[in-house]
Amino acid sequence: MHWKARLVKYWAYLSMGLVTAIILFLFGYVFYQGADTISWEFLTQAPSGAVLGEEGGIWPAIVGSLFFTATAVVLGSIPAVATALYMVFYCKSRRLELLVRMVVQCISGIPSIVLGLFAYSFLVRDLGWGRCILSSGVALAIMILPFIEVRAEKAFHELPAQMVQSSYALGCSRWYTIRKIVLPACKGELVSGIILGGCYAMGATAPMIFTGAVAYAKVPTSLMQPAMALPMHLYLLLAQGVTSMDTAYATAFVMMGLILLSNLLATIYARRSQKKWRIH
């Protein structure tokens, strides 16, 4: 083998090894630091202590995070998948396609704190929704929309064109084709894209700081209430300094555990569904 080719090969192997090692170390470090504090009480109790979070648990933050994530996923994935369907199956003008693509890219370029600012001034203040899960959910939904749209569009594009056209050729409408062929065939990738989008939303802090996440709240019962969220709680624990470092690590442990688990589920689901709909 030519020395340059060999160099590239080693470089690729080395990079892969290095990246894997860093990620494993990161996870290992957080899990190691947090593992001691994790207990049944920590997972199921509300935070307490003179400095909040020093004692007690994170139950309201876990539930709050799930509320924020679910709201963002519902509000974000519906327009995202619909946009992708429009781009692939309805849009006939190249220019319009380019324009929509540009808009989606622009959205993905908006810094998440700016989304937070927008949601705060427009939803919380102007529309009078107040600080609540819904206000944050909208900001998070805008944040994950491009993420899901790109994945959905890719999945639709990868369907064999002739299969879709065969349905049109039978005189079946686009909607029937989408319902009977496209969505079932892409279900795995769509669901996994949406779950990954949810993970992205679960870990984001900036869009919810001013719009719905608070330092302390009970387990939410409605979308119009503010709630605690894991990343926000982690941020506050860190800001409080040394006294709450242990609970901070444990909170990070739980958050990363949730995200890893969701990732895993998404991957397994996509694999299984692909097997069922093997398309060649």
Place this chain on the structure above:
Amino acid sequence: MENTLTLHHVSASYDGKAVLEDISLEIPAHGITAIIGPSGCGKSTLLRCMNGMLREEKGTGISGEILLGGQDIQKMEPEQLRRRVGLVFQTPAPFPFSIYRNMTYALRYYGVRDKKELDRQVREKLEMAGLYEEVSQELDKSAHKLSGGQQQRLCIARALTVEPEVLLLDEPCSALDVKSSSVIERMLVQLKERYTIVIVTHNIAQARRISDHVAFLFGGRLVEFGTTAQIFSEPREEQTRDFLEGIYG
């Protein structure tokens, strides 16, 4: 003549580049018309014009007039047009369902729910495609488990379930072996009693064996149209003769 496709000065372009230029053609009913020509001459594009599929694609332009039984297809609803003009693609594209569900896919869309009627249609159309005997015991099997030739016959049978007047086939045998091809050829000859068939083929011998009329396309233009006997025995145009003699293609 009813059920006949008539093309008046049809031109088509992709992204401003002309692919078909000024094609006028009358497809006779209840016969097989073969469209032949070298690669890239616009055969498939012409076929896609006939069922309005080209209009759906991005960056395409079509001008001229296409009449189906005297009715302008531009003025018809695309779904209605495609129900009357079926299209089968080059590579078999069965849906990833069972054979039975492939066959009932369009029927259900058109509101046929009665199980007996569905069964009857599935059987009749599979018989027409010469596939029924081979698959009658395994209608629940995934269509993807069939051989390439069987898949293509299933696609033809599926196209017939909506009772089209015209059946368009885009090189239906190009991905198949000789034996499967000859099964499909025999089937098409039988089907022409009931349907008007237009087949695009790069296989000149196939066009000669099964077609009644031949249209020869070159560089997006219709060079010659005539009966199969006339085109093969005494082509009027030099280009046609050269193509048939294998000088290019």
